[in-house]
Amino acid sequence: MLTKRIIPCLDIKDGRTVKGVNFENIRDAGDPVELGALYAQEGADELVFLDIAATNEQRKTLRKLVNRIAHHINIPFTVGGGITSVDDVSLLLQNGADKISVNTSAFKRPELVSELAKEFGSQCVVLAIDTKREEDGQWYVYLNGGRVKTEMLCADWAREGVSRGAGEILLTSMNNDGTKKGFALDITKELAGSLTVPVIASGGGGTKEHFVDVLGEGKADAALAASIFHFKEIGIPELKGYLQEHNITVRI
């Protein structure tokens, strides 16, 4: 039986792992390769590396980092940040990335998703969506690391992304991210229950119960978190043991 996945996320800036609160106040959390290898050993199912300050200059550094990661870890990993073309993706895959994630660039030019799916297959195209619930109660898409609001509803964009060939949706709730008060169960459940591709829930995981909630009630296929792992608040073996006790299928 296919298991639910636990995915530590490493936000990368200048080659270091960082973690922001509500996308701001960046804190340093260590060497990404060292952390990634540790998580793999502890039983993480996948890793996500997001280059949160990707520029042309830093892209080369990212490729080198991806290559180091690929040498050292024996589980899959996704790389995102600043990807705008088939060529960008080709280079990352050649350096050992298993999947790539696109966010703002795909929103601005949705054909990118189609092109990537055609060239590399849907299975390596993750569409990352940052979303925020506004006062009208609707979830809107945000761009540029949460700094730019759009008028597009999250569910509409997710559906379009999937129809263009995205193989997975990485859904981050900006209302919840960094709060450690739990994942956004409603929007996660809405997408996970209606889309034909897996949904990775992100933002707000602070306790083991939160993971039970989002993988159970929230119907997420995977749950992603950063700071609780980076700052050793919850160990992966401990979390997986807890999930198993609560009848959630995990790889132990």
Add this chain to the structure above:
Amino acid sequence: MNLAIVKYNAGNIRSVLYALERIGKEAVVTDDPAEIKAADKVIFPGVGEASTAMGYLKERGLDELIRGLKQPVLGICLGMQLLCSYSEENDTDCLGIFENQVRRFDGAGLKVPQIGWNNVFGLRSPFFDGVPEQSYCYFVHGYYAALGVDTIASSDYGLVYSSGLQKGNFYGVQFHPEKSAQVGERILTNFIEKI
């Protein structure tokens, strides 16, 4: 031991090389026919789209080359599917080593692609020595090879399908041994040391 990894336009070629390095095996990544033919063992990896990959192989004559190989060959993921007869993915005729057809997952409520860790069972062949029944391996695929006489491992995702195939010197696995932690490392070691 002379190991060759077939170089083509399909994804995770380097991942396989790095996984081999982690278990202490060297390999060359090559699309040179002479080098592939001369290798003791050949790994045919791949993540990607079937018609694009087949087109690339044909342009370079690698389709005929792979079909004619006599040494042990291991197809991984898309590599395994390309060793089958036909794929529904963009209506693609494949290499035809295994008679199995490759179809799209379309069960009710099934997420496609399947992404993640799933069990392998019904394991046969020394290829799986030391790999316990129901071990977890990492899968990423929207299409599957149906069961057939060449099936040497099965998995269940809405239906039971081939997660391992073997016919003569050709082997194939749907999952990614290079990304399947210790279980995958054991399988790669078996292919190199026991086949």
